[in-house]
Amino acid sequence: MIVGPLLARFGKAAIPKPGGDKIGRRRLDTHFLGFEKLGAKFIYDKKTDFFNVDASNLQGAYILLDEASVTGTANVVMAAVLAKGTTTIYNAACEPYLQQLCKMLNRMGAKITGVGSNLLKIEGVTKLGGTEHRLLPDMIEIGSFIGLAAMTESEITIKNVQYQELGMIPEVFRKLGIKLEVKGDDIFIPAQKSYEVETFIDGSIMTIADAPWPGFTPDLLSIMLVVATQAKGNVLIHQKMFESRLFFVDKLIDMGAQIILCDPHRATVIGLDKKVKLRGIEMTSPDIRAGVSLLIAALSAQGTSIIYNIEQIERGYQDIDTRLKALGADIRRIEATAKGH
Incomplete structure (x- = not known):
């Protein structure tokens, strides 16, 4: 850049x-x-x-x-x-x-x-001058926290989200049945015991796919996939942009999620409707969004999970452990030694 x-x-x-x-x-x-x-x-x-x-x-x-x-x-x-x-x-x-x-x-x-x-x-101009600018909040972080609230049945308020700049992100979460309310420039997510996936008008299976803006951002598809594992209903996740981005689903399958990887770009998620909890496992994060998705899965799972390669997560989620602790998460950093990590 x-x-x-x-x-x-x-x-x-x-x-x-x-x-x-x-x-x-x-x-x-x-x-x-x-x-x-x-x-x-x-x-x-x-x-x-x-x-x-x-x-x-x-x-x-x-x-x-x-x-x-x-x-x-x-x-x-x-x-x-x-x-x-x-x-x-x-x-x-x-x-x-x-x-x-x-x-x-x-x-x-x-x-x-x-x-x-x-x-x-x-x-073209010959020179530029100085200015002041306030950065937008990170829409991917906002989406991640919405997903986290849904998976852990938590009531969370996300402050100062610049709602008008979020495009269809809130709408796609609503398609999965997740309730969210806009209060001023904050998003309030109430605690929900379960959330049911909408179907299309003709009753066919819900598809969530990425597209260039103002379409749905590919960076939130991994989060959507994790959230869908505990929804009531089925979802087809279609990741068009990168050919290796869905390969992290094998970790979710190990945790007990019901996912059929159709090909490198599509995964069918059969929602467990929170009847079966995911179980904690040891795993490695392949990329920044998969990493945070696995972190969300781990926080909602029974037992303890260990996630290696966390620098992948921290590139996009600064002080994520500190902020999750402030919300009540049981999470800590450990120095990995065994298994060649």
């Missing part, structure tokens, strides 16, 4: 090949193709695994993104605001995060129109 601003300001940048979650191949092509359209040249050094970028003369261009990548769009926007001439980005991501970035850049002197749509037009 720092490459766009570096190119705009200094005309060059270098980044190592990124790492992170084990959820399948994570392409950077969208970023690179966008920069190349603006006139950047890329050299990949196999020995050092570094991408070196030269962009001493950025020129505005028409860019049709091959996918509506949030970080890809953000990176191209940050480079384009200081490029010469006009840049048009079509199939731009339009997530609230991106709208916020564009609004902030406009307050700093950029000229971006079409904010909130998938067609952004950027008139």
Whole structure:
């Protein structure tokens, strides 16, 4: 994400090949193709695994993104605001995060129109000034806490959620039968003994699938899958974006959940309606969202669970153990030694 601003300001940048979650191949092509359209040249050094970028003369261009990548769009926007001439980005991501970035850049002197749509037009300027900006709360954290409340039959209030920026997230939880009330800018989730999945109007099985914004965010599908394990009714979870993201369901099956993994992208969850509690096991977190989903499962399960590789969780949920303890969770950090962890 720092490459766009570096190119705009200094005309060059270098980044190592990124790492992170084990959820399948994570392409950077969208970023690179966008920069190349603006006139950047890329050299990949196999020995050092570094991408070196030269962009001493950025020129505005028409860019049709091959996918509506949030970080890809953000990176191209940050480079384009200081490029010469006009840049048009079509199939731009339009997530609230991106709208916020564009609004902030406009307050700093950029000229971006079409904010909130998938067609952004950027008139290049020569310099930007300072501004003040308040970050949005993390919608994935908000969704995680809603799921946590439902699974553990807890009454939780989530403060300052910027409700109007949550899109269809609250609605998808309601489809699983989870009650939530909006009080000012807070979400109140009452304690619920059970929650029943809605069916479609014709009675067919409920499908929850991800899609680019304003569709349902893929980052909450793992949470939805866990929450569905204790719902009354059945749900088909369709994860379109990453080919390895549903593989964590084997841990949930070990815990007693009834899930049929149809293929790498689809899982059918047969809700247990809280008649059978999940049981605690030892497990490893493959990625940040699966990690927090397993944590939610563990908090609702009978017995003790141990989750390894928690740095995956902490990348997206700061001080999660402290905050869960404040809500009454029995959770503690231990130094793992055995089993090669």
